[in-house]
Amino acid sequence: MALSQVSLGATVPVGSDASLRRSVFKAQSVNFSDKSWASVLPLDLKTKRGKLRNKSVVCMSVQQASAPKVAVSPLELDNATEPPLNIYKPKEPYTATIVSVERIVGPNAPGETCHIVIDHGGNVPYWEGQSYGVIPPGENPKKPGAPNNVRLYSIASTRYGDYFDGKTTSLCVRRAVYYDPETGKEDASKNGVCSNYLCNSKPGDKIKITGPAGKIMLLPEDNPNATHIMIATGTGVAPYRGYLRRMFMEAIPTFKFGGLAWLFLGVANTDSLLYDEEFSKYLKDYPDNFRYNIALSREQKNKRGGKMYVQDKIEEYSDEIFKLLDGGAHIYFCGLKGMMPGIQETLKRVAEERGESWEEKLSQLKKNKQWHVEFSVSLEIWVHPFLSFR
Numbered sequence: 001m002a003l004s005q006v007s008l009g010a011t012v013p014v015g016s017d018a019s020l021r022r023s024v025f026k027a028q029s030v031n032f033s034d035k036s037w038a039s040v041l042p043l044d045l046k047t048k049r050g051k052l053r054n055k056s057v058v059c060m061s062v063q064q065a066s067a068p069k070v071a072v073s074p075l076e077l078d079n080a081t082e083p084p085l086n087i088y089k090p091k092e093p094y095t096a097t098i099v100s101v102e103r104i105v106g107p108n109a110p111g112e113t114c115h116i117v118i119d120h121g122g123n124v125p126y127w128e129g130q131s132y133g134v135i136p137p138g139e140n141p142k143k144p145g146a147p148n149n150v151r152l153y154s155i156a157s158t159r160y161g162d163y164f165d166g167k168t169t170s171l172c173v174r175r176a177v178y179y180d181p182e183t184g185k186e187d188a189s190k191n192g193v194c195s196n197y198l199c200n201s202k203p204g205d206k207i208k209i210t211g212p213a214g215k216i217m218l219l220p221e222d223n224p225n226a227t228h229i230m231i232a233t234g235t236g237v238a239p240y241r242g243y244l245r246r247m248f249m250e251a252i253p254t255f256k257f258g259g260l261a262w263l264f265l266g267v268a269n270t271d272s273l274l275y276d277e278e279f280s281k282y283l284k285d286y287p288d289n290f291r292y293n294i295a296l297s298r299e300q301k302n303k304r305g306g307k308m309y310v311q312d313k314i315e316e317y318s319d320e321i322f323k324l325l326d327g328g329a330h331i332y333f334c335g336l337k338g339m340m341p342g343i344q345e346t347l348k349r350v351a352e353e354r355g356e357s358w359e360e361k362l363s364q365l366k367k368n369k370q371w372h373v374e375f376s377v378s379l380e381i382w383v384h385p386f387l388s389f390r
Contacts, residue, residue, distance in 0.1 A: 069251040072160040078254050083127040084212055090150050093135055093208040096120045098201045099168060106271030110298075112175045113235060113274060114199045115156070118207060122167045128158050128242035129217035132169060133210035136197040150210055151194040154217070154334065154374065156238035158246045172238040172274060175199045217374045219243050220330060227260040227329035229321060231343065233310055236335025237265055237274050239374070248282045248290065259289065260324075266295040266310030266339070293317070310339060311346040318350040325361075330370050337375035 088094040099117040118132075126132070133150035140146040153171045161168035176192025179185065201207065217239050220226065230240040240263055247257040261282075267273055273294065282290045293313050300308035303316075314321065325331060333340065344358075351358035365371040 070164055070249055072158075072164045072166075072250045072252065074166055075253065077125060077159050077166050078252060083130065083215060083218060084125050085215070086211060086213060087124055088210045090133065090135065090210055093133075093210050094120065094124050096124070096207050096209050098203055098205040098207055100203055101199065101201050104172075104274060108269060108271040110268050110272065112199065113272075114173050114175070116171045116173055116198055116201065117162055118169050118171065118209065119167060120169060120209065124169070124209060124212065125166070126155055126159055126169060126212035128155070128219045128246055129239045130155055130212040130214045132171065132212060134171075134194055134198065135208040135210065136194040137208075138193070148193060152211075152213060154236070154238040155212070156241045158242045158250060160250060164250065170241075171198065172235045172241070173198045174235050214374070217332065217334065217372055219246065220369075221255055223259070224255060224257050225259040227262070227324050227327070229262045229264075229324065229329055229331040231264045231310060231314065231331070231333050231335075233266045233335030233339045234272075235274070236333075236375075237263075239334055240332070241275050241278070244279065244282060244290070248286055257289065260291070260329075261289060262291040262293075262324075264293050264295070264310055264313055266297065266313070266335075269296050269298045272296075309342060311342040314343065315346050315350065318346070319354075322350065322354060325365065325370065328368070328370065330372060331365070332372040332374075334374045340373070340375060 097119040099119050100115075101117075102115045103112060104115045105111070105113045124132070131152045131154050133152050135150050136148045138148055140148050153173060155169050156172040157168070157170035160166050162170050173195050176195040178187050178190035178192075180187050198207075219228070219242075228243065230243065232240060244261060244263070246252065246255065247261055263279060265273070265279075279290075279292050283292050293316075295308045295310045295313040297307045297309055302308045302312035306312075321329075321331075333343065347362075348358035351361055362371065
């Protein structure tokens with residue numbers, strides 16, 4: 001996640017080549033620590049004559065949700081009992097290929113956010129809720145002669161990717177742009193290195209990735225009827241897109257979701273909503289299993305007359321949320337770190353109004369593994385500490 005004010009750039013539509021893929025998977029089981037298994041996942045883009053196939057297949061456009069319960073492959077990706085971790089490290093990254101870069105916010109959004117599909121050829125498998133590391137080209141400004149640092153980005157797709165074949169991953173990236181506080185003009189020399197690199201990428205460009213990383217935000221699947229309360233600001237919605245696709249879009253024989261998924265998303269305005277058509281489709285198709293609430297800080301007012309932030313929307317439903325937590329619901333937070341104090345303050349106030357100790361309740365939620373938090377100040381912040389955000 002990289003957040004900022006932005007200048008609008010050209011975007012690249014989803015390429016047709018990737019939508020023509022097919023998977024071939026011969027292994028009976030998967031051991032993610034052994035990279036030799038990846039050799040049975042060839043990238044099959046062409047016919048024997050070397051021409052691209054023109055058959056239509058089910059694929060996912062960012063702007064239009066596909067029909068629910070799409071067949072996925074290879075199903076062996078669901079056989080592993082432990083998540084893959086750090087298959088590729090910074091000193092030996094994997095060279096992947098950009099498939100597409102698509103702007104997914106409207107013209108009035110205060111920033112540019114892109115949905116980026118990356119082809120890893122099936123060689124860097126991951127689970128929903130994990131992150132990929134990206135190493136932008138160039139030299140580390142703090143260590144002359146050394147490569148740039150790795151930037152972590154939450155993965156915005158399921159393990160099967162946007163083409164349902166286990167060969168791609170998707171990232172949700174907001175372009176970080178620096179504006180001089182005195183002149184108000186953009187200073188490109190201080191723009192976020194990695195977010196601009198990713199948003200400027202073109203289909204076919206090579207990209208160095210590491211990972212996957214992270215276990216905190218993994219989706220617990222031991223109880224398919226569980227309740228999952230997901231809270232996000234901006235690009236923090238990325239892991240939840242993966243969760244929801246797995247719950248409502250993909251046909252997974254070993255995971256048939258019958259619980260409740262409740263998404264709270266906070267953004268600046270309507271044009272800033274991310275994956276809204278996908279989420280609205282789930283709401284229509286699965287009204288008993290999905291709830292979706294948005295907080296638009298520049299368009300809505302909270303009950304005190306101030307801007308509507310995601311914590312204000314949580315407060316509106318606080319009684320119900322607390323009852324669900326008491327019943328074992330999982331709650332997730334992902335986004336800009338600055339949102340957490342407001343959320344914690346709201347939850348503490350609600351707990352006190354209910355005659356409860358928030359500190360004790362939080363301790364119990366963590367003990368029960370119901371509390372999942374992943375935040376970033378800004379994934380560019382250690383390179384440009386003076387990034388200006390709104």
